[in-house]
Amino acid sequence: MPDPDRDRPDLGAMVVRLGRALIAAERPVLAAHDVSMWGYVVLSALADEPMRTQAALARAIGADKTRIIGTLDELQERALIEREPDPEDRRVRLLRLTPVGRQLYASVRTGVRAAEEQLLSGLTSADKRVFLRVLQQLSPEPD
Amino acid sequence: MPDPDRDRPDLGAMVVRLGRALIAAERPVLAAHDVSMWGYVVLSALADEPMRTQAALARAIGADKTRIIGTLDELQERALIEREPDPEDRRVRLLRLTPVGRQLYASVRTGVRAAEEQLLSGLTSADKRVFLRVLQQLSPEPD
DNA sequence: GCTTACGATCTGCGGGCGTACATGATTTGT
């Protein structure tokens, strides 16, 4: 009786390949809306809930805190997010989506989900359900 | 009836998080054997089958052909691989593992697999089987 | 033989990223 587990590629190799396929599939969607990868990630994080500090946002999306500043600058300039000093602690900037930003995010996300569905289209619905549930279970929340 | 599919994170976000967790889990294993990530990938590719050209190897592992030269130099210096001019076409270098290289690869792979099993240890065996099968189905072979 | 094509290698460019450090504004603890 053969052991399929011994012959499969490394988990890491498969995840990397899937990641590359996802990036390739989603790049056109992002480009169509003129949003960068990091921009989309920021919009996604802020759509879930507004953030009280930029450091918290950086932690939430697994980015360096200096790296997201440029992204925030651009999103703010396009009026997709608001970055307002907290009246109670004027060191911190309250971050939230504008209505326009929320709308754009919804559009991009719809496209991203469609691209993902395309990649998953070869699966049975049972396999897809298990796969997505397990993947969610295995992808750790950032501290 | 709630729709769990609408609330889940993007597939891309989950894959990236899982990838980071895998890298973190496997880094100590690689360091213990003094092998770089690229080195391990090369050993893995050559363990499957010897390669007739370095360009073919680069394509197989999704790396730039100039990138792998340094990796091959190091592996050759440690006598883990052989890089011999093809007598029939002396432009190309035949690449294959040495017995030592095959042995080291087996050790590292055992450690890598153990780290991966650790990450998967929270799953039921049915979930794990489906997840790995689907993941393999979704991770495209490089051209 | 001569031209063209191919493989390996080296070098340099530009971009993305993480890290560290410095600064200025502001809050907090004593």
Add this chain to the structure above:
DNA sequence: ACAAATCATGTACGCCCGCAGATCGTAAGC
């Protein structure tokens, strides 16, 4: 009041990567 901590920001360094030539040796077609 004063010192220490916190937050956003800017700057600079180094690393890794993909990509585009340029070079050299070799092979293949004419």
